[in-house]
Amino acid sequence: MxxxxxxxxxxxxxxxxxxxxxxxxxxxxxxxxxxxxxxxxxxxxxxxxxxxxxxxxxxxxxxxxxxxxxxxxxxxxxxxxxxxxxxxxxxxxxxxxxxxxxxxxxxxxxxxxxxxxxxxxxxxxxxxxxxxxxxxxxxxxxxxxxxxxxxxxxxxxxxxxxxxxxQLAMEAKKGSGWKVRGAADVAGKTIAVGTGTNQEKILVDWSRENEKAGREPVDIKYFQKPSDTYPALQSGRIDGFFGPNPTAAYHVHTAGQTEITGTFSGGGDRVQxxxxxxxxxxxxxxxxxxxxxxxxxxxxxxxxxxxxxxxxxxxxxxxxxxxxxxxxxxx
Structure with missing residues (x-):
């Protein structure tokens, strides 16, 4: 946050x-x-x-x-x-x-x-x-x-x-058909995240993993306010928003414009x-x-x-x- x-x-x-x-x-x-x-x-x-x-x-x-x-x-x-x-x-x-x-x-x-x-x-x-x-x-x-x-x-x-x-969640435009389970699923994607957060570290780690595997890195964008993030998501300027699961779930069910495409522990694969x-x-x-x-x-x-x-x-x-x-x- x-x-x-x-x-x-x-x-x-x-x-x-x-x-x-x-x-x-x-x-x-x-x-x-x-x-x-x-x-x-x-x-x-x-x-x-x-x-x-x-x-x-x-x-x-x-x-x-x-x-x-x-x-x-x-x-x-x-x-x-x-x-x-x-x-x-x-x-x-x-x-x-x-x-x-x-x-x-x-x-x-x-x-x-x-x-x-x-x-x-x-x-x-x-x-x-x-x-x-x-x-x-x-x-x-x-x-x-x-x-x-x-x-x-x-x-x-x-x-x-x-x-x-x-718990963290990847949020995408409704109907995206995108499922995120790990690094390979975000290769080449443009994803918004808050700086200095758990989710940023996970995203950076995934990007490095992709590069080592010969896949495209993640294009990470930094947004700090929902009023900036969600218009970018709707317009297609970003593919996803990686943030806390509670706020993502709340937005999905109130705005009706997005969907959760994957949920993760705040510690990634390391620790809950x-x-x-x-x-x-x-x-x-x-x-x-x-x-x-x-x-x-x-x-x-x-x-x-x-x-x-x-x-x-x-x-x-x-x-x-x-x-x-x-x-x-x-x-």
Whole structure:
């Protein structure tokens, strides 16, 4: 995920959502989204709808004394968690509601659950990708919930408590007939990707593999905003867009102009990537986050939030602290 501050500026994806009102969403793993305070239950045979308005009726947690006891005294005294989320509109992970100012999405819902479980108030700060880490480094933020992948390099500076599998997707124009399983399938193709991400590294590796095998390399294009990427995809200037599976699945089912042609682990063939709550190393908060996440996993609230945003296929059974990460910086 790459991002820049938007404040109230709408991206193409947000405009599509506003036009749709209450939109349909299918889970990334193929199952329909279900449960969790949806607005309007689906009729038989129809896709369920989700609420993209400012009044979210979020699923809330209950304070767990054991988890709360792990919170450092300075944070308990403050009574709130300063949580960084991405400023770029990336539904269903984090985006603006129909009032164009209220932050909603899976990341906000899960962070709220964690804060509730720790007996703290969540205070969200939407920041560009780079500034999320600046915020952690400076002590401005207590946590980041922004589709951050655990990597070995990041573990040198940050602590992680995992909460979702990292899945990637190749998105192409609807009806392309293109199936992507590996390097050979992208030879000679023009593909958009965000810089400094897991998917960029995989794409670069595939391109090198193709060249070694005597095939054409990948023509990699760098796009940072959906409002630039999707018009390029529709016009044929690029063949595909390689990005996070949740945002790709959401766009496919709201815009109806594209299709997913392949899904992959965020670690490629090396290791299953994990998305995690991120905090400054040795801040004293990671054990509290992991305990709170495990609590909501066990009591079922986590599953309801995943289902609400169509992410059931990326669920974890255990929140782990600083598990083996991907090589490189990741995305």
């Amino acid at each position: 790459r991002s820049r501050p938007l404040h109230r500026r709408r991206t193409l994806t947000t405009v599509l959502l506003l036009a749709a009102g209450s939109v349909a969403l299918t889970a990334c793993g193929g199952a329909a989204a279900s449960g969790g305070n949806r607005v309007g239950a689906a009729a038989p045979g129809r896709k369920p709808t989700i609420n993209i308005g400012p009044d979210q009726h979020r699923i809330h947690g209950v304070k767990d004394p054991r988890s709360a006891a792990l919170v450092p005294a300075r944070v308990r005294r403050a009574g709130f968690l300063r949580i960084g989320v991405g400023a770029e509109s990336s539904p269903p992970l984090s985006f603006y509601a129909t009032d164009d100012k209220t932050l909603i999405g899976f990341e906000e819902d899960l962070a709220t659950l964690v804060a509730d479980t720790l007996g703290l108030e969540p205070r969200f700060d939407p920041l560009s990708w780079e500034n999320l880490f600046v915020g952690l480094d400076s002590g401005k933020l207590d946590a980041v919930f922004a589709n951050v992948t655990v990597t070995e390099e990041r573990k040198e500076k940050y602590d992680f408590a995992t909460y979702r599998r990292d 990537g994990k998305i995690a709550a991120t905090t400054r190393k040795d801040s004293g908060l990671v054990k509290a986050y992991a305990a709170a996440l495990q609590k909501v996993i066990d009591d079922g609230r986590y599953g309801k939030v995943l289902a609400r945003w169509g992410l059931t296929g990326e669920r974890l059974r255990t929140s782990r602290i600083n598990p083996p990460g991907l090589p490189g910086t990741g995305g």
